[in-house]
Amino acid sequence: MIEFFFFLFAAMAVLSAIFMVTQVNPVASVLYLVVTFFSLSGLFVILDAHFIAAVQVMVYAGAIMVLFLFVIMLLNLGSTELSDIRQGIGRVLAGSVSVALVAVFARLFMAGGDVDGLGGPSALDPLLESSGAVAAVAEPLFTRYLVAFEITSILLVVAIVGSVVLARRREP
């Protein structure tokens, strides 16, 4: 049963990701990307990472993609073909990077998913049993990695302030 759902979500994720790239209409691309996020979220649920699954939908599908849609709608990119990958050398570069990434994942797959630091499929079970779906993420985030977490939030604030400063028209 789990295998069936894994392959279902995996196939959905890969197919919708491919469609996302090949679509001409940017709005369709956005919707396919949303489908990809949903499939990934399903995969996270299978891995017992419920919190990540919920956050995946909430942040990416619910907030960031809505922003994408907004921008596309406002610029009215409805039916124009856009490609920001430059012809020639750019395509070769992009292609080789993707091949390298696929190779890395293939190596992981050949090793049976048993990579250093990852304890296999049921490594999270005792943690989830003892602290629940949210505390398993919150506990390390707000104790061990608190400084990194706070610095990340400062980074985000800097990014927001920077974009406001750049976007704001100078007073004449």
Place this chain on the structure above:
Amino acid sequence: MTEISGGPFVVATILKVVVFFTLLILSIALGTYMERRLAAFIQDRSGPNRVGPIGLLQVVADGLKNLLKEETWPSAAYKGFFLLAPALALIPGTILFAVIPFASPAPTRWGYVDMIVADVPIGVLYILAIASLGVYGVVMAGWSSGSKYAFLGGLRGSAQMVSYEVGLSLSLVPVLMLAGDVRVPEIVTLQQHYPGDATTLGVWLVAPLLVGTFLFYLTGLAETNRLPFDLPEAEAELVGGYHTEYSSMKFAVFMMGEYGHLITTAMLVTVFFFGGWDIPFWSGDNIRVAADGSLIGEPAWWKTLLTLIAFVIKGGLVFATFIWVRWTLPRFRYDQLMDLGWKFIIEFVTIYIIVIAVAIYALDRAGLAFGPAYAAALLGVNVVLAVLLFFLFDRGRLIRGAGREAEREARRRLLEARRQVRQQTLSHALGESARLATTADDSSEEGR
């Protein structure tokens, strides 16, 4: 008694999905009827009362009418997205109900059955995640119609939903702080009264989180695009808003989506702040699932039924207040809406979370056990905050109409314009007189 498992579990789950989904669709139909009857009552008229007993079959007649109407396809529409939008509007509102507990667990021969479709470990987060998808229907409908009114409605709707979503999520944080868990049945258990049990509060959360209840209600209203927040379909400005171009059943699906969203919001208010299926002043419904999966309390079918009725009554009352608000309050102006969302609600909720967190910490340090006394102490904090909130909320303080500020601005502009006109006329007059003088000179030259 242990939880149902194996084959019977699958059967029970399928049954629950079918039964609860049917009930939800039925209540959407009844919701539209209730809205029209209550609106009529508020406006001192009869409302639909011809089809069936007291007009109850009006919904069926409306549905039939919608099915038989002509479907129109606007020529400027993006066909696929245009068709997809109603579905995207309906689905999020209706799948939210999966994590809402409707009644106390029911006993069967194979073990007890939780009266909740899916008791996921991330209940509240699931609710927030799915609620954040509601905006897609509005955006897609507005954009794909290829009409400027629909587009403006879609833009307004999505901006509004994105803004108020933050407040909605944050206003649930105090509930989670008290519950200490994000599973929805835990929140219902928290509000039940177990004498001598220091893990439950024993009071509906509306008392210890009075202000939180109000904020959740308010943002929930804004999320469902209802009056006084129905800017996306403000008919005086936008014809019909994002669904202007839709006709027949596609339009009806939008309406179903709206009422589905409204009903789930009413259910959420009930679950989070009004005890869910808990029957007040009765300890017979104290049934909960212990940590090891066994059941505490004595489940019975009649108790399940009674708690279901209690839940429906409470949800119905909350729904009725939504209608009451709709037919009582006028609509906000768009800038007022955005000001309220971004400059007030988010800040206030943040302060509220901090105050409640400090209060909980102080009460825990004081050694007060969870229970009615604990709730009373929190209520005291809330009353102070509520006075502050409603002082700030009063007319002219935060939300002003075309009030003093706008008046001053308008006067400033008027004076400026007058000054410019005066200068222009002055310079024009000067120029004119100079011209006249020269022509006069010219003519005198000629005359010479």
